[in-house]
Amino acid sequence: MRATTQIYEGGFSDAVFNSQEVFRALMDAMASPGRIIDIGSLTTAPTPISATAGAVAATLFDHDATVWCDKPITGSVPAMGWLKFHTGLEVTLNPSDAQFALISDLEAMPSLESFGKGTSEYPDRSTTIIVQIENFDGPQELTLSGPGIEVTRTFAPSRLPRMFVEQWTANRGIFPRGVDLIFAGKSALAAMPRTTRISKREA
Numbered sequence: 001m002r003a004t005t006q007i008y009e010g011g012f013s014d015a016v017f018n019s020q021e022v023f024r025a026l027m028d029a030m031a032s033p034g035r036i037i038d039i040g041s042l043t044t045a046p047t048p049i050s051a052t053a054g055a056v057a058a059t060l061f062d063h064d065a066t067v068w069c070d071k072p073i074t075g076s077v078p079a080m081g082w083l084k085f086h087t088g089l090e091v092t093l094n095p096s097d098a099q100f101a102l103i104s105d106l107e108a109m110p111s112l113e114s115f116g117k118g119t120s121e122y123p124d125r126s127t128t129i130i131v132q133i134e135n136f137d138g139p140q141e142l143t144l145s146g147p148g149i150e151v152t153r154t155f156a157p158s159r160l161p162r163m164f165v166e167q168w169t170a171n172r173g174i175f176p177r178g179v180d181l182i183f184a185g186k187s188a189l190a191a192m193p194r195t196t197r198i199s200k201r202e203a
Contacts, residue, residue, distance in 0.1 A: 068115075
């Protein structure tokens with residue numbers, strides 16, 4: 001009974017206002033890579049979907065959206081039920097076919113190469129990957145540069161996929177094709193569009 005209740009509860013309290021609020025935050029984040037934007041806790045999604053990831057999903061996903069979710073999410077009946085009820089998404093089993101991907105387990109995350117990178121004619125037909133993290137004060141600091149950053153910006157997500165810098169360098173190397181990333185923290189988000197250059201910060 002509780003699992004069924006979780007599916008229907010925990011969405012936006014004001015669907016129009018909240019989705020507009022999160023969408024503006026996402027646009028600001030994409031325009032200013034690595035900038036951390038607080039959105040509060042607008043959803044209460046079932047585990048393993050965090051409040052911020054749930055808010056991003058409820059804003060970006062709809063019945064036309066093709067979404068790939070990792071195993072912890074697809075293996076949770078309440079989590080998948082919540083996503084389907086609150087967004088109407090279409091689930092795909094192939095990450096390269098996904099418009100969006102939702103990642104809760106970074107250790108098991110497929111390589112960036114596995115996701116859709118768009119085509120030369122339609123580079124926007126690529127995957128936007130939403131990765132859940134704990135916070136933005138992690139041990140590995142990245143130095144970001146590129147469009148939207150005046151000089152450089154330090155960015156330190158609590159966790160990163162394996163070989164992330166190398167993967168991102170390869171992703172940026174195929175511009176204008178390539179994936180974009182949204183980092184969903186506990187009550188804040190940040191983004192890294194494919195135009196962003198990154199390097200590890202020297203000690």
